[in-house]
Amino acid sequence: MVIFVKKNLENITTRSALPPATGVAGFRAVNSMNVSYATYELEATSSPLRREGALLKVVFDSGIMGYADCHPWPERGDFLLNEQLQKLAQGELTPLTHCALECAFLDGESRAKGKSLFTHRKIPRSHFLVTHLLDCTPEKVEKIVQQGYTHLKLKGKADIEHQAKRIRLLFSKTSLKLRLDLNESLTPQTFRHFLRSLEGLEQQIDFIEDPFPFNPSEWRAIQKEGWVLASDRHVHHACHKPESAQILIIKPALQSFADWQQWTHQTRIVTSYLGHPVGQVTAAYIASEIDPLGSFVHGLLSHHVYRPNAFSRHLNGEGPGFILPSGTGCGFDQELDQLTWVVLK
Numbered sequence: 001m002v003i004f005v006k007k008n009l010e011n012i013t014t015r016s017a018l019p020p021a022t023g024v025a026g027f028r029a030v031n032s033m034n035v036s037y038a039t040y041e042l043e044a045t046s047s048p049l050r051r052e053g054a055l056l057k058v059v060f061d062s063g064i065m066g067y068a069d070c071h072p073w074p075e076r077g078d079f080l081l082n083e084q085l086q087k088l089a090q091g092e093l094t095p096l097t098h099c100a101l102e103c104a105f106l107d108g109e110s111r112a113k114g115k116s117l118f119t120h121r122k123i124p125r126s127h128f129l130v131t132h133l134l135d136c137t138p139e140k141v142e143k144i145v146q147q148g149y150t151h152l153k154l155k156g157k158a159d160i161e162h163q164a165k166r167i168r169l170l171f172s173k174t175s176l177k178l179r180l181d182l183n184e185s186l187t188p189q190t191f192r193h194f195l196r197s198l199e200g201l202e203q204q205i206d207f208i209e210d211p212f213p214f215n216p217s218e219w220r221a222i223q224k225e226g227w228v229l230a231s232d233r234h235v236h237h238a239c240h241k242p243e244s245a246q247i248l249i250i251k252p253a254l255q256s257f258a259d260w261q262q263w264t265h266q267t268r269i270v271t272s273y274l275g276h277p278v279g280q281v282t283a284a285y286i287a288s289e290i291d292p293l294g295s296f297v298h299g300l301l302s303h304h305v306y307r308p309n310a311f312s313r314h315l316n317g318e319g320p321g322f323i324l325p326s327g328t329g330c331g332f333d334q335e336l337d338q339l340t341w342v343v344l345k
Helices: 081-089 095-112 138-146 160-171 188-197 216-224 257-262 277-290 333-337
Strands: 033-043 050-060 065-070 128-130 151-155 177-181 205-209 229-231 247-250 267-270
Touching: 033 081, 050 081, 050 095, 065 081, 065 095, 065 277, 081 095, 095 277, 138 160, 160 177, 160 188, 188 216, 205 247, 216 229, 267 277
Parallel strands: 128 151, 151 177, 177 205, 205 229, 229 247, 247 267
Antiparallel strands: 033 050, 050 065
């Protein structure tokens, strides 16, 4: 089926997808495209949770064919997967499918040249991601350190008393720098209580992400006290406000190229959207674009959150380095060819 993009077209046409210095051509005018999809499930390692998404196979009107991931998180306000696909079939772009088309075009340009996206590129190191604090034991923390990780990101919840106590138990005597993602679960008052409970660990905390919904004045006051805050869920409001959020969390699945290219006033840390390895590899490419010297530690190794599959087996097994899959574009040539593709209609 030919998809005619009828909404938000002005945002993804006639502009450069990457800075001219990269030598990669821009996301050129897209009037129509043929889209197919292949659905998948990811099974979490620490819970019975299963997440669904879809890989997109896009043939643009220029003849370029590329792949991208569409992995919605309804918990964050994304449309459900079937709604994402339905809207795309009708030519209406969501933030997720908008970015997916950009990534598919980027992938397709590289495939058309028979080259990997990562030729002559350096992928920055990553932190280790812990999604459930209770899954962490002293033995596991020791293993993480032995594997060479320098940073650990911990997703937290509102039980601040228990969190702070366990963080002290697990990490106070390690060399790991901690990144605490509180997912806007606290209020300004409870967050201040949480900070007091972390007294003595200030130098070990790399940054705290989304303690409560972004509020420039309240975040600014906390940063003046020496804490570093990072914005993810309201990054569009926090950009250009380094006095309130020193760190911007860039998710290439959600932020368009035009967005993250102009957000240069703050440190940008790239993370995946905890989706398919295809999306994970795309995030790694964007990290190499934002941080070509590998000066910062990013969040690219999210496949450990799920049980292995045919795609994730090509990625690294341990350590902070990113192992690339072979193939053109984002890789996975054989795996993508073996999928059953359904024409979007």
